[in-house]
Amino acid sequence: MDTEKIDEKGAVEELPDSWWYRVYVGVIVTTIIVISALGIFTSYFSS
Amino acid sequence: MRFLDWAVVAAYLIYVIWDGIRMTKHSGNVEGYFLANRSLPWWAVGLSVMATQLSAITLVGTTGQAYSDGMRFIQFYYGLPLAMVILCITAVPFFYRAKVYTAYEYLEKRFDAKTRSLTSFFFLISRGLGVGVVIAAPSVILSIVLGWHEVTTIFVMGLSTTFYTMIGGVQAVTWTDVKQMVVIFLGLSVVLIIILSSFPAEVSVADGLHLAGTTGRLTTIDTSFDLKERYTIWSGLIGALFLFLSYFGCDQSQVQRFLTAKSVSEGRTSLLMSAFLKIPMQFLILLIGVMVFVFYQFQTPPMIFNQVEAIKAETSRPADYQNLQTQYEAAHAAREQAALNFVTVNRQANEAATEVAKQNYLQADAQFNESRKNATEFIKTANENKNFNDINYVFPTFVIANMPAGIIGLIIAAIFAAAMSSISAELNSLATATVIDFYRRHFKPEATDTHYVFAGRVATFFWGIFACIVAMYSTSLGSLIEVVNTFGSFFYGSLLGVFVLAIAVPRSRARGAFFGLLFGIISVWISSRYLDIAFLWFNVVGCLSTVIAGYLISLTVRENTQN
Numbered sequence: 001m002d003t004e005k006i007d008e009k010g011a012v013e014e015l016p017d018s019w020w021y022r023v024y025v026g027v028i029v030t031t032i033i034v035i036s037a038l039g040i041f042t043s044y045f046s047s
Numbered sequence: 048m049r050f051l052d053w054a055v056v057a058a059y060l061i062y063v064i065w066d067g068i069r070m071t072k073h074s075g076n077v078e079g080y081f082l083a084n085r086s087l088p089w090w091a092v093g094l095s096v097m098a099t100q101l102s103a104i105t106l107v108g109t110t111g112q113a114y115s116d117g118m119r120f121i122q123f124y125y126g127l128p129l130a131m132v133i134l135c136i137t138a139v140p141f142f143y144r145a146k147v148y149t150a151y152e153y154l155e156k157r158f159d160a161k162t163r164s165l166t167s168f169f170f171l172i173s174r175g176l177g178v179g180v181v182i183a184a185p186s187v188i189l190s191i192v193l194g195w196h197e198v199t200t201i202f203v204m205g206l207s208t209t210f211y212t213m214i215g216g217v218q219a220v221t222w223t224d225v226k227q228m229v230v231i232f233l234g235l236s237v238v239l240i241i242i243l244s245s246f247p248a249e250v251s252v253a254d255g256l257h258l259a260g261t262t263g264r265l266t267t268i269d270t271s272f273d274l275k276e277r278y279t280i281w282s283g284l285i286g287a288l289f290l291f292l293s294y295f296g297c298d299q300s301q302v303q304r305f306l307t308a309k310s311v312s313e314g315r316t317s318l319l320m321s322a323f324l325k326i327p328m329q330f331l332i333l334l335i336g337v338m339v340f341v342f343y344q345f346q347t348p349p350m351i352f353n354q355v356e357a358i359k360a361e362t363s364r365p366a367d368y369q370n371l372q373t374q375y376e377a378a379h380a381a382r383e384q385a386a387l388n389f390v391t392v393n394r395q396a397n398e399a400a401t402e403v404a405k406q407n408y409l410q411a412d413a414q415f416n417e418s419r420k421n422a423t424e425f426i427k428t429a430n431e432n433k434n435f436n437d438i439n440y441v442f443p444t445f446v447i448a449n450m451p452a453g454i455i456g457l458i459i460a461a462i463f464a465a466a467m468s469s470i471s472a473e474l475n476s477l478a479t480a481t482v483i484d485f486y487r488r489h490f491k492p493e494a495t496d497t498h499y500v501f502a503g504r505v506a507t508f509f510w511g512i513f514a515c516i517v518a519m520y521s522t523s524l525g526s527l528i529e530v531v532n533t534f535g536s537f538f539y540g541s542l543l544g545v546f547v548l549a550i551a552v553p554r555s556r557a558r559g560a561f562f563g564l565l566f567g568i569i570s571v572w573i574s575s576r577y578l579d580i581a582f583l584w585f586n587v588v589g590c591l592s593t594v595i596a597g598y599l600i601s602l603t604v605r606e607n608t609q610n
Contacts, residue, residue, distance in 0.1 A: 015312045024132045027322050031128040034326055038121070038267040045253075045260030 048193065048447070048455060055456025059230060059463065060207060066226060067211025067219035067471075076496040080216035080503050081148050081479045082307050087218075089313040091225050093320030095472065096295070096304045097328070098224035100321075101231065103185035103466035104439070106332060111352075111441035113336025114343075117264030119278045121333055123583075124326050126288030130295060131322035135315040137550050138296040143311045148483040150302040150546070157549040158557035160488070165561060166545060167484035170299055171477060173535045175510060178473040179517025184439070185466045186518060189459070191355050192443040201518045204463065208470045209511025213504045217307055217479075220471045227464035234461030235331060237454055238446065242338045245449070247345050247387075254390045255341035261389070261405055262412055264337050274580040286583030289590050293543035295321075300476040339445050344386045349448075350375045350422045352440035360429040367429070371422050378411075378418040385411035474514070478506035536582050537575070540589020541567030547590065548597045556601040563597025570596075 074080040112120055138150075147153045151170065155163035186200040193200070211219050243252055259265050269279045276282065295301045295318065308314035350372055351357035361368040385408040392404040427435045446458045482502045491498070544567050548555035555563075570592035571585045 014310060020135070020315065023319065024135065027128050027132055027319060030323065031125075031326070035125060035268070038326075038330070042260070042265045042267045045256040045265050046263070047260075 048459075049452045051452045052456030052459065055453060056460050056463070059460035060203075063223050063226065063464075063467065064207055064211050067215045067223045070215035070218035070222060073218045074214075074216040074500065077148075077499045077503075079218070080500045081475075081483070082303070083216075083218045083221065085307060086309055087221055087307045087313075089308060089316035090320070091221055092304055092308045092313065092317035094228045095221045095224040095468075096301060096317055096321050097324065098228045098231075098465075098468035099300060099304060099472035100294075100325075100469070101228075101328075101465050102181050102469040103462050104181070106231070106462060106465045107185060107188060107442050108439050109329070109332050110336035110339065111438035113264070113333040114340045114441045115438055117259070117262075117266050118330070118333040118337060119266050119269060121267050121326065121329050122269065122278045122280050122283035123287050124329050125280060125283035126285065127291050127325050128322040129284075130288050130291035131318045133292060134296045135318055138302070138546070139305055139314045139318065140311050141550055142302060142306060143308075143314055148303075148306070149299050149480050150297055151299070151480065151484050154545065154549060154560070155488075158555075158560045162545065162557055162561045162564070163484060164488075165564060166542060167299075167480050169538050169542065171480055173538050174298070174300060174473055174477055175513060176517055177535060178470055178477070178510070178514040180521055181466065181469050181473065182514055183518035183521040185462060188439055188443055189462065191353065191440070192447055193459070198519060201515055204466055205470065205511060205515040205518060208467045209474060209508060209514075212471045212474045212478075213507040213511070216500075216503065217303065217475050220475045221304070221307060223471060224468045227468040230457070230464040231461045234457045235335060238450065238458060239331070239335050239338065241450060241454065242335065242342050245342055249387070250341075250345065250390055254393070255338065255344075257393055258341055258344060258386055258389065258408070259337045261408065262340075264340060274584055277581040277583070282581055282583045286581070286587055289540055289543060289586035290583060293539040293586060293590070297542045297546050298476075298539075299480050300473045303476050303479060304472070336442065339441065342445075342449075345383055346449075347376060347379050349444060350419065351426055351437055352444045353435075353437040354440075354444070356426050356430055356432070356435060356437070360426050364425075364429050367425065371418070371425055375415075375418045375422060378415040382408070382411040382415045470514070474507050474510050477510040478503050481506040481510070536585045537568050537571045537589065540571060540586035540591075541593045542589075543586070544590040544593025544597065547594050548601075552594070552598055552601075554601055555597055556604040558604050559597040559599075559601030562600050563593040563595075566596035567593030 073083065076084075078084050109120055142150060142153055145153050145156055147156070149167065151163045151167040154166055182201055182205045186197055186204060189195070189204075190197040190200040195203075211223065243255075246252070246255055256265065269276070270281075271279055272281050273279060274282075305314035305317055308317055349357070351360075385404075389401075389404040389408040392400050395401070423435065423437070427433050443458075443462070446455055450458065482499055486502055486506075487494070487499060491502075541564050545560050545564050548560050548563060567589045571589040574580070574585060574588045
């Protein structure tokens, strides 16, 4: 995944904040899913 | 260790040193030597961030911890993704756009030179001593496993890392970190596959997990709100959140990683890589420890994993030792039988019989644990070593005893890689703070790039030697390690507080930040003496004390006299 673009003058063009906020939400949601999956893993093999 | 293992270890060391040295051509100017000309791709920076955090003692210690106590340590990392998101919003753009070399340089732009120098000084002290511990801890273990003298291990690890870091600068650190992460992942994956294929034919991986789960070793969430308990979901989500914010956002050894990225976006992506991968990676490491536990249900584990201490005790009191060994083997045989019975019964859909087999297994496991505890107490008495604990020896001893030729070398190389990746980043950051925050700032502000790069190499060499000397003494002074770790936990939360004041509190002023930092450190020290709380909570105490004190002191500062 490329997170930057190079414009015609060769300067680095940063991705907009709106894009990053969607990524941050994705990180948090993924973390919740991972922790929940670990909880299910624990309870499945501990029962 | 056979010839093939030594060859693998030697090949690893030679390749890493060569790989680091060849980065010299990119390190001719100050920005190249300290920040890689801000040109590195996100994936290399991301791997470097993870490699820096994954020290050898994390690798060896957490597998041993999982073997004896299970996976509850994973909760420590639950706050990390949120910390990374917060840092992507705040620290990464602030530091990157300020064009600074060190995190503390930003504090001079925001506050004053005094605050910058104080925070950088604390960083140098805590990290300088800390890197000695990072070298010492695996050196003690490897020296016993490899049969080397401790000093030899310390200098092989410390000086080889110092050499390529000194020559190649941050480019050498980052690109060797990438290769070292590959070695670590390769080694861990191979070990896991071999362990899983070593179970008895009648025991599947799921059976092994059921055995581990029955003894509570698969616990990954503890919801009890107990401030004394070291690892709960709350200490992970709140206490560790503050620790990670401070470590990744205010500690130069990590800040310098993302400052080498090509852009703010690449710096953010490198941190988010850890946010996605850290918990699964730690799960893999802990799972290996748990699988070693399952493996030893069907093979007799050493009564004492630290063979040097075991031989010493056996020599001084042979009859007592043999008596304990006999009891230990009998307890293991009973547990093995109970485990096989539980595995067999658990497959049949008979709840009552399963419950009986489970209780029998748990009873046999408790008796086995009791016999091992007796053996540990015996070592403490026989060897007059009240701090004896062999958890950190579980994984290396298991590898040496059970892995095939070549794989042992790969794992030892992975342990070296984990240690060297942390040491190199820390030496490089110490040199950067020394040259940029002190030498260039206070002693020689106008000099050529060549001069500062030379100064950087001298500083790296100095800190490398300093770390090796600290490592030599810390192996014989166990309490020093505790002092260093305690000092670090006193400092981290308060350091975070200063950066919170700088970035998030517009009304804060230099005097508030300076005295707020000192107040925060004193608050943590008082808390550690009078409050019985787990160390992760000190980060919360330090940060909040610094922010509150810093803000209140700032209110007393007149606008026309400050900033």
